[in-house]
Amino acid sequence: MATPKLSPISPVRRDDTKPCAPSAVLRVQDASAAEAYEQYLRLPELSALWKPGSFPEWASEGLVKPALQALEITFRFASLALSDPRCYASRRELARRLESLAAREAELVAALCDDRSAPPPLAELTASGGVLPRERSASSEVWQIPGSAAAVVCRASEASLLPRLAAWDKSEALASRVMYAIEAQMQGCAFTLGLGEPNLAGKPVLEYDRVVRPHELHALKPKPSPEPKSGYVNRENETLFTMYQILESWLCAASQLLTRLNERIEAKSWEAAASDCWILERVWKLLADVEDLHMLMDPDDFLRxxxxxxxxxxxxxxxxxxxxxxxxxxxxxxRDLKKRVPWVLGVEVDPNGGPRVQEAAMRLYHSRRRGEGEEAGKVELLQAFQAVEAAVRRFFFAYRQLVAAMMGTAEASGNRALFVPAEGMDPLAQMFLEPPYYPSLDAAKTFLADYWVQQMARASAPSRQS
Incomplete structure (x- = not known):
């Protein structure tokens, strides 16, 4: 189908690689502050647990492992919240938030594990011949799949905190709901996590303890740091520490996901790339949810x-x-994903700044064959690009509001020196108010809206004349 001609009021934008106001690259200016942050969270030790290489045949190890470790740290966070002795602690609401967070993490883990090209290390249920091993009897169950004569042994992790939370009266309900959430989310995968979920399908179980290494993970707790004079031990120290370990683990997974996304775009696997892009959007939303947990910290203890x-x-x-x-x-x-738009559309950027990318986007959006052949998945990928942009903007804007709510508006406007270049505007506001990442896609949609308005006007004109 031929692309309609541009109307006089249709916008013409410069190509995506030549925006009107280039986005500033975010950098940490104070290296000593960044180093102190990493030492506080014990990131060098935590990052050693993220590194792939333990399972050479598992292609997604570097992507899935930090996500699973973030989920495991969330279980530790739940244990910490429910055992808080302070009478003014928001235990009930924090437990609700952590349950919701764990369910969303399980959803993302299931999405990441849906790639069946190279499965992770698994324990087959029938490998034991229906015999319950003596050394694992406390974490295993023998049962029979309906319609089958073979007995299977369903193994659960021995080191994870989730089965232990299920055995504690304060967290039993929370843990059981998380287990059922894991069972529901992993239905589309070829295996399950082995965290005590029912595993009604009798699927192979992930070697969770070998992959996640919960004992080593939970050993990375904050170092005791009582106040020098009073000896006061602030409970919010462990809360903040655990929260940011979850955040950093998901950032590691997001970095690996971006690498895979770019590889799939380069290989023109548009549908697979779109799937990764939608996962990336959900990761940014999850990061915002983790940051929102600040609001449940006690203001006095937090500021202290x-x-x-x-x-x-x-x-x-x-x-x-x-x-x-x-x-x-x-x-x-x-933000650099915007440089991939010309490649997806199959055009080169006009060196003179012409609307070549915009016109290609209009042809794709308006084509009758946009979901067929080589075009399959392209529209979804471009939509996912813009969805990720919206999620990134929401994260940074929400963080600015969070800082104001937790520490006052003076703090929210006092962080401009963290970034280079240092503009007169607050960098968070600057990032939120900067031009769209995808001006050509924005202009193409504006044109399509104008085109359909004109089509409707032409269709209604004969009826008015009659």
């Missing part, structure tokens, strides 16, 4: 921790989150 023990001052080192090199890397890599 931030200002007294961690000594974070307004100005150059105010934004604790933006000391994260991983966050800034993932943010920059996500």
């Amino acid at each position: 921790l931030i200002k007294s023990q961690l000594a974070i001052r307004a100005g150059s080192d105010a934004s604790f989150c933006f000391r994260s090199r991983a966050l800034l890397h993932v943010a920059n890599a996500t």
